[in-house]
Amino acid sequence: MSKVSYYTAEGLKKLRDELKQLKDIERPRASNAIAEARDKGDLSENAEYDAAKEAQGMLEMKISKLEEVLANARVIDESQLDVSKILVLSKVKIKNQTNGMVMDYTLVADGEANLAAGKISVNSPIGKGLLGKTVGDVAEIQVPNGVLKFEILEVSR
Structure with a gap:
């Protein structure tokens, strides 16, 4: 299946x-x-x-x-998506709390992921860790080399 x-x-x-x-x-x-x-x-x-x-x-x-x-x-019908939290097709601005680097990403399906274009898969470790978060939240994401902490600065469509 x-x-x-x-x-x-x-x-x-x-x-x-x-x-x-x-x-x-x-x-x-x-x-x-x-x-x-x-x-x-x-x-x-x-x-x-x-x-x-x-x-x-x-x-x-x-x-x-x-x-x-x-x-x-x-x-995906974008008009039906909640814009207050991070979901598929959300555009997010996050800040890495370790090095202060600010990054912009769009969360997309696996087949559309393209890191060079700023599109990350919702099934990637970072994508999964960001799902459901809102502005001001800190996402602690387990990656192969440890835990990354990202502060959510903006969420948009």
Whole structure:
């Protein structure tokens, strides 16, 4: 049984676009590579054929996994979310109490996480530790190298 995952409309569109790309462009390309390799003769000693079949298998597995994610994906209705506490899609400004560094993050679903863009997964240790907190709270988050303390400075959408 797969777990439901929540996405923004933009994140869900990216997943659908990726699936369409894999099905409409990559799948025919893999089939053509197999056909070309098959035309080259004896299949028992044809490394190119074996590689093309393996690549096709990996592609089909990726398509299957994406279809499963999409089947269990739900779009988050931002208008229904409480803006007073940290939830999925909250934009937070936090201050590391150890070094005084202030950081801005948006909490997103696993598939949309991108640390370089300031998007962290709600399932990451920091994301989990921030969920449900409000402005002024101090989140004590257990990470592999100890405990981090973050003061919540701002919460917005």
